[in-house]
Every structure is written in structure tokens, then in C-alpha cells.
Amino acid sequence: MAASGKDHVAQGTKMKLALLAVFALVSVAHCEDGARLLASKSLLNRYAVEGKDLTLQYNIYNVGSRASNVSHTVVLRPLKAGYFNFTSATITYLAQEGAQVVVGFTSAPGQGGILAQRDFDRRFSPHFLDWAAFGVMTLPSIGIPLLLWYSSKRKYDTPKTKKN
Secondary structure (H helix, E strand, O other), X not given: OHHHHHHHHHHXXXXXXXHHHHHHHHHHXXXXXXXXXXXXXXXXXOOEEOOXXXXXXXXXXXXXXXXXXXXXXXXXXXXXXXXXXXXXXXXXXXXXXXXXXXXXXOOOOEEEEEEXXXXXXXXXXXXXXXXXXXXXXXHHHHHHHHHHXXXXXXXXXXXXXXXX
């Protein structure tokens, strides 16, 4: 019985210490003034194509005491096709006046492929010229049998006149 009583007192003490630690962390976080920034970097284009605009968006969220959000959009033009590693951006700021400089990083979109202009056009253009050439090439194979049929029908299928 005595051992279980000591365990009960030890558990109560541990619980009080845990509650005190949580209270201390909450009060320190609550009293701390200044900016706390979260930043993200994202590609807005579905495909990155050589020679065409590539849009990157940077979102900065202040989750500190003075909550405000900022968004920046940057338009770039890739010059070469191939794989590119879209790394994270570095942000530096002062949480408060007179405080140390805080360095942070945005999320990174990762590695992505930049398509060559020719490959992009080949995959996604409507191919009007290709369809026109296809139509011109199929006309003889459809038109010649149609003309032969029509001429034989006209020659052998003469309407009979009714005799009164």
C-alpha cells in the first residue's frame, strides 16, 4: 500500500510539473512580440516552356503579433530546355526593432522540367496544317471510287418511262 501511495504522489507531482511547463511555454509565446514569418514559393504554370513566361508566386504570412500577409508574383522567361531545380528562397527579417536578424526559407517546388518550344508545340498545338494535309491525301482514295460509282449508276440505271 505504501508503494502505491508514493506512486500516486509522484504522478501528481509529474502532472503539476507538466502543467507548469505548458503554462510557461504558452505565456512566453504569448508575451513575445514581433514578427514570425511563414513563406511559400510556388509555380503557377502547369508547364514550363523555353521562351515562354514562367510565373512564380511568393506568399509571406506573418503569424506573429502583427498579423499581415504579403504576396509577390515574379514572371521569368526560361532560356534553355532541360531539368531545373527550383530551390527555396531565403528570407531575412527583423522580428523586432533591435533584435537579431532572423533567416528563413520558403518551401521549394523541387526539380521540374522545362520543355523545348518545339516539343511543346508538337504536343499541344491544334495541328491545323497536319489535318489539312490529311484531308488532301484522303480525297483521292474516297473521291475516285465515288466518281466511278456515280458514272456507272448514271450509265446503267436509266429511269424507265411509263407507257399509258
